[in-house]
Amino acid sequence: MINRNKGITLVELVIVMVIIAIGAVLMVPNIGAWLPNYRLRSATRDIVSTLRTAQMKAISTQTDYRVSFNPASGSYILRRNSGGIWFDEGAIQTLPPQIQISAITFPGNNAQFDSKFSSSGGNITLQNSKGDQRQITISSAIAKVTVN
Numbered sequence: 119m120i121n122r123n124k125g126i127t128l129v130e131l132v133i134v135m136v137i138i139a140i141g142a143v144l145m146v147p148n149i150g151a152w153l154p155n156y157r158l159r160s161a162t163r164d165i166v167s168t169l170r171t172a173q174m175k176a177i178s179t180q181t182d183y184r185v186s187f188n189p190a191s192g193s194y195i196l197r198r199n200s201g202g203i204w205f206d207e208g209a210i211q212t213l214p215p216q217i218q219i220s221a222i223t224f225p226g227n228n229a230q231f232d233s234k235f236s237s238s239g240g241n242i243t244l245q246n247s248k249g250d251q252r253q254i255t256i257s258s259a260i261a262k263v264t265v266n
Contacts, residue, residue, distance in 0.1 A: 154246040157214040161244055162252040162265055164211065165194065169229055169256065169263050172196055176231040183207075184230040187242065189219040216247040229256055237261035 165185075172183040175198070182199040192213040197204045213219070224230075224240035231237050239258025245251045253266040 154216060154248045155250060157217050158244060158246040158250055158252055161213050161217045162254060165242070165244070165254055166263055166265060168194065168196055168211065169254070172229070173231045173237070173261055173263070176233050177235065180233040182230060182232050184228045184238075187219060187222055187224065187227045187229070189222055189227065192218055213244070218245055219243070220245040220251065224256075231261055235261050 168185050172185050175181070176183040179198075184197050184199075184204070185194055186197055186204075187194045193210050195210045196207045198207055199205075219242060221243040222240070224242065225238050229238060229240065229242075237256045237258055239256055241253050241255040243251055243253045255264050255266065256262070257264075
């Protein structure tokens with residue numbers, strides 16, 4: 119005899135939906151604990167990328183570049199020097215929610231690069247809401263950008 123019943127029953131569908139709902143409920147608390155660290159890593163990566171962009175542009179265009187930080191507003195922007203006047207390049211970038219600049223040692227809050235592979239040197243420390251920190255350091259002699 120051939121069974122012509124194909125598909126799933128309503129009971130089977132309800133059981134699968136209950137299993138999915140239980141899995142989702144168990145995952146939500148883990149996402150909340152993971153999010154601050156993700157935001158800290160993301161903000162660090164974005165700032166390092168902007169610093170390296172400033173460094174590459176300074177070398178390729180033979181023009182001084184800087185990344186200007188505003189710790190109060192948690193923002194930064196790429197700038198270039200033209201005849202002693204600093205011009206913004208691009209939009210102001212803001213840190214993700216619950217990420218703040220906890221310390222900065224760049225002169226005038228500006229990480230500056232010139233065409234000779236040198237920099238003003240210094241570091242910036244970012245902190246998330248859980249107190250975890252990441253420090254970005256630029257060595258003045260060779261303008262190497264590192265993350266600790």
